[in-house]
Amino acid sequence: MSIIYSTLTSIINKISDEFHRSFLFTTIFTILEFIENQWVNSFFKKLYPSEDFLSFLNKNKILKNYLFHPLAVLVVFAMFLLLALNSVSNSLAATLALAFAGFFIGCCILPRFFLKNDLKSIVRFEKKDIYSIGFCLTLVSIVFFFISVASVGGIPLLKPSIRYLLKPIFTMPVFLIIPGTCLIASAYLKDFQDENITRSQARFRFIFLLAIDCAFLLLLGYRTPLLAAFLIIIIIGFYGNIVSLWEVVVGALIGIGAIIGIGYFRSLGELTITSSTNPFYTLQSRADFTLHVLNLLDFIGGNFGITHGHLLASAIPGSELGPRMMVGKLIAWRTEVTITPTLIGQMVVDFGKIGVFIEMCLLGFVLGIGFKIMQKTKDYFYIGIYSLILTYSILGVETGILDIQVLLYFAVAIFIYLISLVKSAN
Incomplete structure (x- = not known):
């Protein structure tokens, strides 16, 4: 089993490395690094509520x-x-x-x-392997997102009726973005635990991963995967001491609001309810x-x-x-x-x-x-x-x-x- 795992991760690592060395991704990560530095050193970041908020x-x-x-x-x-x-x-x-x-x-x-022992003997995974697997899953999901949109000739969020034309064979791989960003976020958590990045850098990367998830999943008009992305990032951040308790509470309220809001406006678009209907209905x-x-x-x-x-x-x-x-x-x-x-x-x-x-x-x-x-x-x-x-x-x-x-x-x-x-x- 270890031979199979080593072979697969070796291939995935090579694919991930090749993409990271490409001009497109070098440019993207350079831009993101610049934005991250601006975020970390931003004056406006000081206006954000502290750990003691609530x-x-x-x-x-x-x-x-x-x-x-x-x-x-x-x-x-x-x-x-x-x-x-x-x-x-x-x-x-x-x-x-x-x-x-x-x-x-x-x-x-x-x-x-x-598990009464100290668990020193449990299976451990290399951070590079986990990151590469997550990166490749995310790439696959993004490719299939564009295939899904092209197959129905529009964006389901803007035209709710075409969401039912989406083919599961194309949309199912899109949802791989959720475990993909989960593994990438875990790798960033490892960097934070090893003090390779600061807490502010880790928080920025978590927010960016969540933004990517929201961008693609929201455009497809799906609520459940969108909530999954919120929950995973929040739980990892909470147990990794990257996200504060009050942020979890606020994030939960945002997630619930997103479910209600997307469902309400999609129902309005499909004429199943009227504008006078209670959004909670x-x-x-x-x-x-x-x-x-x-x-x-x-x-x-x-x-x-x-x-x-x-x-x-x-x-x-x-x-x-x-x-x-x-x-x-x-x-x-x-x-x-x-x-x-x-x-x-x-x-x-x-x-x-x-x-x-x-x-x-x-x-x-x-x-x-x-x-x-x-x-x-x-x-x-x-x-x-x-x-x-x-x-x-x-x-x-x-x-x-x-x-x-x-x-x-x-x-x-x-x-x-x-x-x-x-x-x-x-």
């Missing part, structure tokens, strides 16, 4: 130490349920209780029996519809499920129907629509209430182990990978963890965590 937040130990604990997934899930206009059925209430209990056991109780109605879907899926799935893994397996490219199309077929016999089933929708349809408890326990365990490794090591890479899987777990509260690229992120994280568990046990 200092009362720092006195809250729960926020300061556990803001992005795995239990944040359950908090978001509970808030999502409260946001819906209608209540859950008795059967779904029992399913949700099993889901919450399973997740709590997985993230808070089971990890106590693992789009969020409430979406939560209510998704909860209604979950009620139906819970009724269909019962105690032991009906698809027995086929729904999750349909995420594999080449499947006749994708997971969310299968959900549409199950509840409405319509295969031309995609419907979000929430985090536990796939679990209850595949394996019923029993499956919900087991899968949520496993998800909680993966996040719990990731959180424990990150806390013990403070390693830049483990901060990055935990940020990635926690972000998609939180977003999966509505959408489910059903996209093939997201499943791959979890598969990579699980593989790395398993190696670390085995090494720490020896």
